[in-house]
Amino acid sequence: MTPEQLQDAVRTAVAAVVERGALPVDVPADVVVERPKNPEHGDYATNLAMRLAKPAGRPPREVAELLAAELHGHAGIARVDIAGPGFLNITLAQGALGKIAVDAVTAGQAYGRTATLAGQKLNLEFVSANPTGPVHIGGTRWAAVGDAIARLLQASGADVTREYYLNDAGAQIDRFARSLQAAANGREVPEDGYAGSYIGDIAAQVVAAEPGLLDRPGDEQLPVFRARGVELMVSEIRSTMEGFGVHFDVWFSETSLHEAGALEKAVARLREHGHVYESEGAVWLRTTTFGDDKDRVLVKADGEPTYFAADCAYYLDKRGRGFDKVVIMLGADHSGYVGRYKALVAAAGDDPATHLEILLGQLVNLLRDGEPVRMSKRAGTVVNLEDLVDAIGGDAARYALARASVDQQIDIDIDLWTRKTNDNPVFYVQYAHARISSVLRNAADLGLALGEAGDVDAGQLTHERENDLLRAIGEFPRVLTTAAELRAPHRVARYLEELAGTYHRFYDSCRVLPRGDEEATPLTTARLWLCAATAGVLRNGLAVLGVSAPERM
Structure with missing residues (x-):
């Protein structure tokens, strides 16, 4: 019996008590059952009786007694004890806990998946680095975490679109183009340009693809370096992402918004809502109405639209594509962006609490010999995604980046993550x-096989270490659900480490295979199912993080 099945049993018990008039409450939609810290307190515990006591107008222990009496008749429950002010401590029947292993193996890749977020259509935008250089280590964190969050949301039933926003318009692209042009012509890059070694490589590719380019006047060269350079950089970023196992459904170009007149349409829509005004020759959005610290310019006095105008157009484009919620992942250095974005959502007539979610992530430091490896895209000392993968491997990179909560700054120690040790x-x-x-x-x-699910005697699994492992396997669906709701893939990583430790302790205490001339027994088969169930959960959990599950090491 999994925790979810036990939740259903408890909910059914409440419904039965309510139906016969013994408890005047509404049957709760959510029932929390947890593993008690002390195994002597049973397999699972719930505080539901205390939650229902106040609306029922009854003492908590009295409510607990009603529920306990109902649960005593459940085939999968051996004992229900009432503890403290009204906790229900539940001990599962022999074989009910063991059935978790059977369910996990039978479900295969589907084990752990739920429909908790079914019906939600989410747009998840992450990385979105400017196409002016390789994806640096900060963007790499978002690649690993963002993809893991997308997988978690999908595992909970949500319809998720992964999207990469290409800032391929504006001043930074102009600086990029001038940098390429300077490198191709053997000149120093502009002071405000990009100086990485990749600039020379891309410049050479542009020249090779455009024979005679350097013979043209400078003002004719620049548009070519701009268009070709961005195209090559985007191609490199896409290739890098794919190599890292991150597949975006949509690569959205900012330029396409400008070409489609989306910015003008966005300003017109915001004007219709009464939140646009003119001042000092510029067009403004009155974001202070919605809690922003100051109003924001949409169109400058010279007629040029701002980045914020593009943000407005882009948000409206996403909503126009039918997404219920727009989820955006940003570095902590963009924290000031949150207030204005919430304001634009409200100004557009949406509810920021419903239609928008912004996740902020802290920085990543890469350590070598205990010293941080410095990075600066413009100075040309970039620590990028491929550098990290080359240093510690793709699996280690994804796991290391997803293992910590995004609101924590992390140090990735190359020495640690390359060790073949525990x-x-x-x-x-x-x-x-x-x-x-x-x-x-x-x-x-x-010659030993698992056989059919109906042939395994799960009641054989009674050892303390077996029960520890079964309870851990049973927690997996809830771990995925919680991690999806909190956008916290690090919870999956920490769970997997605990599960691995629980398995190693089981293996050290419980012999799985017969030795010598010993015959296999029903316990042998049950333990093989338990091993297979653990392997399946490890595979499924690692898959959520985008990490492989090798069969040999």
Whole structure:
């Protein structure tokens, strides 16, 4: 019996008590069951009786007694004890806990997936680095975390579109083009330009693709370097993302907004809502009405639209494509952006609390020999995604970046993440999967197979370490649901590490395969199912993080 199945059993018990008039309350939509810290308190506990006591006008222990009496008749429950002010401590029947392993193996890749967020259509925008250089390590964190969040949301039933916004218009692209032109002509790049070694590489590619380009006047060269350079840079970014296992559904060009007249339409719509005004020759959006610290310019006095106008147009474009919520992931250095974006959403007639979500992430430091590796795109000392992957590997990079809460700054120690030892978290988790795979291969060599689900006697799994492992496996669906709701893939990583440790303790205490001339027993089969269930959860959890589950290490 999984925690979800137990939640249903408790909810059904409440409904039965309510139906016969013994408890005048509404049947709750949500029932929380948790693993108690002390195993002597049963397999699971719930505080539901205390939650229902006040609306029922009854003492909590009295409500608990009514629910306990109802639950005693459930086939999967062996005992229900009332503790403290009204906690219900539930001990599952022999075999009910073991059935978790059977359910996990039977469900396969679907184990852990729920429909909690079914019906939600979300647009998740992440990375969105300017196409003026490789994706640096900060953007790499968003690539790993953003993709993991998308996978979590999908595992909870949401319809998710991964989107990359290309800021391919504006002053930074002009500086990029001038930098390419200078490099191609053997000149120093402008002081405000980009000086990375990649500039020379891209400039050379542009020249090779455009014979005679350098013979043209400078003002004719620049548009070519701009168009071709951006095209090549975007192609490189896309290739880098794909190589990192991050696949975007939409690559959205800012230039396309300008070409389609979307900015003018956005300003007109905001004007219709009564929030646009003119002052000092410029067009403004009155964002202070919605809590922003100052009003924002949409169109400057010289007639040029601002980046904020493009933001307005882009948001309206997303909503026009039918997304219920726009989720945007930004670095912490963009925290000042939150207030104005919420204001534009409200000015457009939407509810920021419903239609917008902005996630802010802290910086990443890469350490080598205990010293930080400095980075600066303009100075040309870029620590980019490919540098990180080359240093520690793709799996380690994704795991390391997703393992910490995004609101925490993290240090990635190259020495730690390249070790083939248990103090390397990704190695520890992957090794657990490889170890189980070895056990299952050895079982096959002995002619032992899992067989059909109906043939396994899950009641054989009574050892303390077996029960610890079963309860951990049973927690996986809830871990995924919580991680999706909180946009917190690090919860999955930490869970996997705990699961790996629980498996290693089980393996050290419970012999799985027969030795010598020993015959296989029903316990052997049950333990093989438990191993297979653990491997399946490790695979599913690592897949959420975009990390492989090797069968040999």
